[in-house]
Amino acid sequence: MTTTFYAPPDRIRDGMIDLPGDETRHAVRVLRMRPGDALVVVDGVGGWYEAELVDASKSRAVARVIRTRREVGESPFEITLALALLKQRNRFETALEKAVELGVRRFVPLVTARTEKGGLKRSRAESILIAAMKQSGRSRLMDLSEPVTFDAALRLDADLKLVAHEQADPASSLVRVLAGPAYPERVLLMIGPEGGFTGEEVTRARSAGGRVVSLGPRRLRAETAALAAASALMLWGDAAPTSVSASAST
Known part of the structure; x- marks a missing residue:
């Protein structure tokens, strides 16, 4: 399997890729890659590059672009996940990592x-x-915003705003809501903290056009x-x- 590396757009020009220092160390010192070896590079803004290493030293690794693709591994929809800060940082970091794997565009x-008091380095x-x-x-780096309030999150641009709540009507399950005929391009998903959203927050969410949904009978x-x-x-x-996916990714 070809190893994937990351290089921001400013390190890719004229068909050549200059890997950042940490990626250079991984390629040369850890993987012991040499000129002629194949690699994949993503730029974090939708660019995916099949490349060949042409220069490999302890201080620098340069690759030549062989083939370019766009939006590899990306969802046709812009999914924003708003998750309440958790007291245990490791659990929040796990959610952050898995959100990337699941195609979330913005966290x-x-x-x-x-x-509860929590933080994120x-x-x-x-x-x-x-x-x-x-x-x-993936070819896009998930956007991580600064912490925002509940009401500020409700004001984020989205065609469909989903607010998960443990006391939501089972008839309003997430699966049933998604089974509707519409395919919105931008989806906001809001998940509360350990104690869930308050009744007042749920009321404000509905007033702001949010759909309060159930994630099933389990806690x-x-x-x-x-x-989930x-x-x-x-x-x-x-x-x-396909027609919807094409319009959503342009």
Whole structure:
């Protein structure tokens, strides 16, 4: 299997790719790659490059582009996942990593009435995003926003706003909502903290046009709920009619 590397757009020009320092070290010192070896490079903004290594030293690795593709591994829909900050950072980081694997385009840390004190180290989070993008075969780096309030999240642009709640009517299950005839291009999925959203927050969500949905009869941890719902959205989006997928990705 060809190894995938990351290089931002400013390191790709005139058909040549200059790998960043950490990617160079991985290619040359860890994998012991040599000129002539094949590799794949993604630029984080939708570019996917099949390439051949032409220069490999301890300080620099340069590859020549052989073939270029766009939007490899990307969902035809822009999925924004707004997950409440969790008290245990490792659980939040797991959700962050898996959201990348599931095709989420944007991840929004959410501050709600029941959010407990938590945090996210930006530098560590960015490393997680890059590693997950390469591992999952995506070509876009998931956008990670700064934490926002519940009401600010409701104001985000989306054609369909889904608010998961444990007391939602079973008839409003996520699967039934997605079974409708419409294929919106932008979906916002909001998941509450360990204690869930308050009744007042649910009321405000409905007033803002949100669809309050059920994720089933089982009690799920916040990160599990986020990944279960994101998985459903990924499969739903990947099954979209070709004409819809084409219009959503342009």
